[in-house]
Amino acid sequence: MKINHFKLNPIHMYLLVALRVVIGWHFLYEGIVKLLTPGWSAAGYLLNSTGFLSGFFSGMAQNYAVLSLVNFLNIWGLILIGLGLFLGLFTRVAQFGGIALLSIYYLANPPFVSNTGAGFEGSYLFVSKDFIELAALVVLSFFRTGKFLGLDGLISSFFSKRLQLVNQPERKEQPAPAQPDINGIKRREVIRHLATLPVLGAFSFGVASKLKMYSGEEQGLADAISGASIKKFEVKGIDHLAGELPKGKIKDKIFSKMILGGNLLSGWAHSRDLIYVSSLVRAYHTKSKIFETFQVAEQCGIDTLLSNTVIGPVINEYWNKGFGKMQFIADCAGLNYDGTGTPSPKPYNEYIDIVKQAIDDGATACYIQGETADHYIAHNRIDEIVGAMDLVRDAGLPVGIGAHRIETIMRCVELGLETDFWMKTLHHHNYWSAKHQEWHDNMYCFKPEDTIRFMESLPQPWIAFKILAAGALRPEEAFSYAFRNGADFICVGMYDFQVVDNVNTALVALDSTQERQRKWMA
Structure with a gap:
């Protein structure tokens, strides 16, 4: 056949x-x-x-x-x-x-x-x-x-020719080669086997051109010190960590002195006039990226996330899959917003359901969200705050009150509301957008001096938030300002590539708090 x-x-x-x-x-x-x-x-x-x-x-x-x-x-x-x-x-x-x-x-x-x-x-x-x-x-x-x-063909031909020369019997006269060769390999064959090198050269040129383009973009950015954009940065890995992040106690729970803010992770971003920022945040923080950020934070000693309750299912999946043990302080917000951004309180039963859900989702602590407390206190909705706090306290969890305005904290103290901790914004006003006469997503601690003075008298631990004024201040400046002026913890929203630098900056800030007047309350 x-x-x-x-x-x-x-x-x-x-x-x-x-x-x-x-x-x-x-x-x-x-x-x-x-x-x-x-x-x-x-x-x-x-x-x-x-x-x-x-x-x-x-x-x-x-x-x-x-x-x-x-x-x-x-x-x-x-x-x-x-x-x-x-x-x-x-x-x-x-x-x-x-x-x-x-x-x-x-x-x-x-x-x-x-x-x-x-x-x-x-x-x-x-x-x-x-x-x-x-x-x-x-x-x-x-x-x-x-x-x-x-090159396999070139190597094979080379050794094949060598082998032939070794095994070939000696002759008195060797005929001249028909054409020039290299170690017995014909030049045409060498050229053929190296034919992909020009393609590799084109590849290398393309990669180099792309890198040059990136370099040109970097040079066109504003200066890191005088402008609103950073010129360039170096991403540091865990091996660059400078030390161990200290911890503090709230009621019977232990938390790292730096807490991971959840706004960026849950899609909330204070973008001022940059209309693309919210979309960018949502596109960047996929579930896998959120998990990766949690893990990087935990490796750097940040053991707590503070976030809106919408993050509950995500943090539960993180726990259930065994990725890590990140704790969760729930930001219990109770406001609705209309098309103009004007807030109105949720019905009481809806707000209670939000608090219950945070407890069921495994929150380590809960607090009345800052804007919610500001609004409820200003409109004398005290019973609703007390009802939500009692629910958290009955669950055996630390309970706190947050505020953007120091008048809210003052009124809570005056009313005798018992908290395990406070959440209060803290940042100075030495940045360009703070000079605007009206509020345009540009200021979050309206009276920093009054805040520092009043918070000094309170015996409960204080978690300072919005300390970067939503990205307007540099961490080196803001972290030191917060710890020096009485904060026991700082809550900072950050991307995964910022974690190591931020922890190192916090360590430096904690080491240089000799001027601090308020006792450490955690």
């Missing part, structure tokens, strides 16, 4: 080489981007893992040493696999390495029914972009494209 074997002609092989180079381009680009992105981590991807191996991948993200190793292997695996495919160097090793890496990506987030459709770009019901590239590499592994066109 005669069997017809299908043979690839050179055109077929060149097409397969082109496919190999394209995949190599993708791997190499992904690796270089991750290498050059300050603070890049696979934590978010791992925490967002789904499928039957989600616990395994999430566990990697929770262990700092393992995560560091995963980040290193991921970056350099992509780069080395990309170079191998690009150049046809150790091609089969690169192909199987790529297959292994893509298999891990596929298993971490398999495109099953729940992970396909809108919002899951690149996932097409069991088939994903990773799977398509993986399949292409499997096909390529059956063809020796590296020996056909690549």
Whole structure:
């Protein structure tokens, strides 16, 4: 029986080489981007893992040493696999390495029914972009494209020629070569096997151009000191942490002196005239990014989140999946806002339901939100504040009252409302937008001197918030101002890449509070 074997002609092989180079381009680009992105981590991807191996991948993200190793292997695996495919160097090793890496990506987030459709770009019901590239590499592994066109072919020819010379019997006269060669390899063959180098050069030029473009953008930004934009910054990792963040006590609960503010995480942003900020915050803080921010904060010693009650389901998922033990102080807001931003109180039963939900969601402490307390006190709705506080106290949790206006705190003290802690804004007015005659989302502590003076007389712990005036003040200045003027804790909204710097700044501020008049109440 005669069997017809299908043979690839050179055109077929060149097409397969082109496919190999394209995949190599993708791997190499992904690796270089991750290498050059300050603070890049696979934590978010791992925490967002789904499928039957989600616990395994999430566990990697929770262990700092393992995560560091995963980040290193991921970056350099992509780069080395990309170079191998690009150049046809150790091609089969690169192909199987790529297959292994893509298999891990596929298993971490398999495109099953729940992970396909809108919002899951690149996932097409069991088939994903990773799977398509993986399949292409499997096909390529059956063809020796590296020996056909690549450094593998050059190395193979070199050793083959050497072997022939060693095994060839001695002759008195050697015929002259038909054309110049390099160590027995014809120059034309050398050029053919190095054909992908110009493509790699084009790739390198493209990456360099992109970096140059970023550099040009940086140079066009305003100066970090005199302008409203930061010129450039360095993202610091956990290894740059300067020390251990101290803790304080509220009632019978222990909290870190710096508390993670939840506005950015829950989609609330004081953006002044920057109309894109709220959308940017919501786009950046996906669930996986929120989890990653929690974990970075915990690794740096921040053990408490203070946030609106809407974050309850998210923090519960964080706990239930074993990602961490971040505590939760619930900001119990009881106001509705109309189209003009004018507040009105929620019906009492609705407000009580909000407080109950915060307790059921596992809040470590609760407080009457600042604007709510300001409004309720100004409109003499004292019984509603007392009812909400009694509910928290009956649950055995620390209960507090917040305020933007010091008159609210004064009135609460005058009424004899018993709290376990206070939440009060604190910042000075030495920034440009504070000079506006009317309020335009530009000021949150209206009488800082009166605040400092009155809060000094109170025996309960004080958590100072809005200390950065919603981003108008630098942490180096604001943290020191808050601790020096009586705050026992500071609540700071921050992105994941700011955590290490902010903790280090808080440590410096805590060490330089010799001028503090108020006793530490926590």
